[in-house]
Each structure stands twice: as C-alpha cells, then as structure tokens.
Amino acid sequence: MSLLLTKSCQYAIRAIMFLATQPENIPVLQRDIAEILNIPNHFLGKILQQLAKHDIVHSQRGKSGGFTLCHHAEELTLYKIAEIVDGEKFLDGCVVGFPNCSDVNPCPVHKEWKQMKEMIIAFLQRKQIHQLSGKLEPKLEDLSNPGEHDA
Amino acid sequence: MSLLLTKSCQYAIRAIMFLATQPENIPVLQRDIAEILNIPNHFLGKILQQLAKHDIVHSQRGKSGGFTLCHHAEELTLYKIAEIVDGEKFLDGCVVGFPNCSDVNPCPVHKEWKQMKEMIIAFLQRKQIHQLSGKLEPKLEDLSNPGEHDA
DNA sequence: AGATATTAAGACCCTATTGTCTTATAATAA
DNA sequence: TTATTATAAGACAATAGGGTCTTAATATCT
Ligand code: SF4
Ligand code: SF4
Numbered sequence: 001m002s003l004l005l006t007k008s009c010q011y012a013i014r015a016i017m018f019l020a021t022q023p024e025n026i027p028v029l030q031r032d033i034a035e036i037l038n039i040p041n042h043f044l045g046k047i048l049q050q051l052a053k054h055d056i057v058h059s060q061r062g063k064s065g066g067f068t069l070c071h072h073a074e075e076l077t078l079y080k081i082a083e084i085v086d087g088e089k090f091l092d093g094c095v096v097g098f099p100n101c102s103d104v105n106p107c108p109v110h111k112e113w114k115q116m117k118e119m120i121i122a123f124l125q126r127k128q129i130h131q132l133s134g135k136l137e138p139k140l141e142d143l144s145n146p147g148e149h150d151a
Numbered sequence: 152m153s154l155l156l157t158k159s160c161q162y163a164i165r166a167i168m169f170l171a172t173q174p175e176n177i178p179v180l181q182r183d184i185a186e187i188l189n190i191p192n193h194f195l196g197k198i199l200q201q202l203a204k205h206d207i208v209h210s211q212r213g214k215s216g217g218f219t220l221c222h223h224a225e226e227l228t229l230y231k232i233a234e235i236v237d238g239e240k241f242l243d244g245c246v247v248g249f250p251n252c253s254d255v256n257p258c259p260v261h262k263e264w265k266q267m268k269e270m271i272i273a274f275l276q277r278k279q280i281h282q283l284s285g286k287l288e289p290k291l292e293d294l295s296n297p298g299e300h301d302a
Numbered sequence: 303a304g305a306t307a308t309t310a311a312g313a314c315c316c317t318a319t320t321g322t323c324t325t326a327t328a329a330t331a332a
Numbered sequence: 333t334t335a336t337t338a339t340a341a342g343a344c345a346a347t348a349g350g351g352t353c354t355t356a357a358t359a360t361c362t
Contacts, residue, residue, distance in 0.1 A: 002244050002248075002319090003155065003242065003243070003244025003245065003246075004154065004155075004244065004246055005246055005247075005248075006319070006320090007248070007319075007320065008319080008320080010245075010246070010247050010248040013246075013247050014247055014248075014249065017247075017259070027338090029338075029339095030338085030339070031338095037249075038249075038250050040320080040321055040322080041322095042321075042322060042323075043320065043321055043322080045339075045340080045341090046321095046340095046341090048339085049339085049340065049341080052339095052340095059338095059339060059340085060328095060329080060338080060339080061327075061328045061329055061330095061337090061338055061339045061340075062327090062328050062329025062330050062331095062336090062337060062338050062339080063329060063330040063331065063336065063337045063338065064329085064330065064331090064337085064338085065328085065329065065330085065337075065338045065339065066338075066339085067339085078246070078260075091154065092154070093153045093154025093155065094154065094161075095154075095155055095156055095161070095164075095229070095275075096156075096161050096164050096165055096168075097153075097156075097158065097161040097165075098165065098188075098189075098290060098294070099189050099294070100293065100294065105289065105290060105293040106289075106290070107286075107287070107290045108168070108282070108283040108284075108285075108286035108287055108290070109229075109278060109283065112274060113274075116267075116270060116271060116274060119267060119270070120267060123263060123264075123267060124246075127260060131259070132259035132260065133259075134259075135258075135259035136258065136259055138256065138257075139249060139256060139257065139258045139259070142251065142256040143249070143250070143251065153349090157349070157350090158349075158350065159349080159350080178308095180307095180308075180309095181308080181309070182308090191350085191351055191352080192352095193351070193352060193353070194350070194351050194352080196309075196310080196311090197310095197311090197351095199309085200309085200310065200311080203309095203310095210308095210309060210310085211308080211309080211358095211359080212307090212308055212309045212310075212357070212358045212359055213306090213307065213308055213309080213357090213358050213359025213360055214306065214307045214308065214358095214359060214360035214361065215307085215308085215359080215360065215361090216307075216308045216309060216358085216359065216360085217308075217309085218309085
C-alpha cells in the first residue's frame, strides 16, 4: 500500500522539487538526482522521460547534458503532478469501496469520508513547487548526512 | 491505487458490517455475503478465513453452516480491522516518501501532511462496527435495486 | 451409513507496480 | 572524425495485490 500516491509519483515530486532548488541553466545528471534523493537510477530515468513528455522537465543528451526544470513547472501543484503520473483518477478510491455510490445512496461513512477526501484534495491543490523547494534544503542536508540527529 | 485501504480490507469491513446487521444465531452463507456485497466469492472466502483466525467471525462447516459475527466484534474499529487485514504498518506511507523522516528533519510538506494523517487515523479509530451497521440498511437496499434513483 | 451442503485450504493465474539491464541515439569535445 | 558522455527506449525480472478453481474436511439430514 502506498497511501495516496504511487512510488513513481513520489519520486516525480521529489525530483521536481529538487530540480527547483538547482540553478536553472545547468543540467543536473539523472545519476546525481537518483543518488541524492535515494531513487533507483533507471527507474528515475523512466519517470523523468514521462515528465519530459509533459514539458515539466527538459532533457539534454550527451556531454554536459542532464535535466533541467522548465520554468512554468514552479507553479505546478502536487495535485497536477499526481494527475500526470498516477492518472486522472488517482483519487477515485474509497475507504470501504461500495459500488454504485453518490450522495444520494451513501454508506455509513460517506459523509465524513467525503470531507476528509476534500481536505486531501485541497492540500494537494494548494501545494506548489515553488513554495516547497525553498524549504527543501534542510532535508537535503539530512539525506547526505544520515544519522546525525539521535537526540 | 486503492487510496488508504486495500481491496481485501474494504471487503473485510463490508462483510463485518453486513454480518452485524444479521441475527447473530443464524449463520450466513459465504455465497450470500458475496452476492449481496458484490465481492468475488472465493476471494471473500480467504478474507473470512483470516477474520476467523482472529476470532472476528465464527465459521460453521457443513449443512446449515455459514458465518456469524463474534459478539465483541461490534466494538471493533475500522482502524483495528485495517491493522489485521492490511498489517500494522498500513499507514506508514507518505505523500512524498522521503527516507529517514521524523519531526526533527522534516520535508516541506511534513507538518501539514502529519495533521491530515492524524485526522485519518482519528477517523478510523472513531468508527466502530455497531455505529455503522445501524446505518447500513439504505445502502443494502440500494445494492439490490440498482439504478432506481436517477434524479 | 450415505448423500448433501458448506467452509478450509492451497495451487494456480492475471495484472499492475516497481525495479534492473542492455542497447540505441544524440550531443559535446578533442 | 572519433571518443566520450549523457539521455532514450525498451526488454526483462521481481513482487504484491487481486482473483479463480479444485480438492479436502466437516457438519447435517435422511
Ligand atoms: S458511499 Fe461514499 S464512503 Fe461509502 S463506499 Fe461509497 S463513496 Fe465510499
Ligand atoms: S518528512 Fe514527513 S511528509 Fe516529508 S516525506 Fe518524511 S514523513 Fe513524509
């Protein structure tokens, strides 16, 4: 169980957030992204290709190549990224999953579940890359110095 | 993606809720549960066996056999059921899933995500079977008369 | 005892997700 | 032009979730 987003999508979000912290004119190697963010290298490759097709990242082959973030991607929300990577229906699931549901014929948890789902959606739609990338640095440091905070 | 709970777990919750609406001394056929709740029959079998091992339901083989709900199961929460069916760590996942996380070294969404996760947990821990089974009847009727409310 | 009805158990299959590996292709630099 | 360095692409494998089917075991009824 991946709780909300697939691993692919989590990797995508992390990669995009990370690229947003990097100078935009210098391509970053796939390999470096993978190492820094703990993502399987070749798997990341696929995800980046997918993002490149949607013009979220730009890829440059050959020497001094790598990946850069497209400018407009800073405004992307987590919701939008999830739609692209996990598909439009990534939030269709339900806690209990009865068939044939709507507000007209709800099951016993429908009302509360719907509220929570709306909160999740609002959260994902509120979070834009440029808000997040600014706060990423401490986490990146932590990833490169594991086990330093055993307080 | 199943958003929070696996299908197995959803089926388990539905079956338990349903059994709670039935008279406790008359065993219900697996086949009937499956038909009424739209669950693949043999798959339901496995889930019921799992629940029987945890003394949530009681099984009776042979003629006039079937499944009944154990009395104490009325007090079970959705959370507890999820722990049993999906495993203790069913909520371990995260939106972005960085490794090595805690409040000490959070990623940019940690604080808000944690709040939402706590809401979900509270929701699941609050919902007990006996609260839900009482409100199940309209949904059951709806399942047996599909397509009657096209308003 | 024997026929019948029902769960128990396990082998098996399908699919999607996740991950690895290898080869092609493109760009740069010497 | 050639060597080098990168992504692109796709074949392939591993895993887990979801689901089917068959046979065994057990209880009841006649
Ligand atoms: S009624 Fe609502 S909460 Fe219940 S199963 Fe359907 S969609 Fe989910
Ligand atoms: S810091 Fe919190 S929100 Fe961010 S990845 Fe870790 S657990 Fe998830």
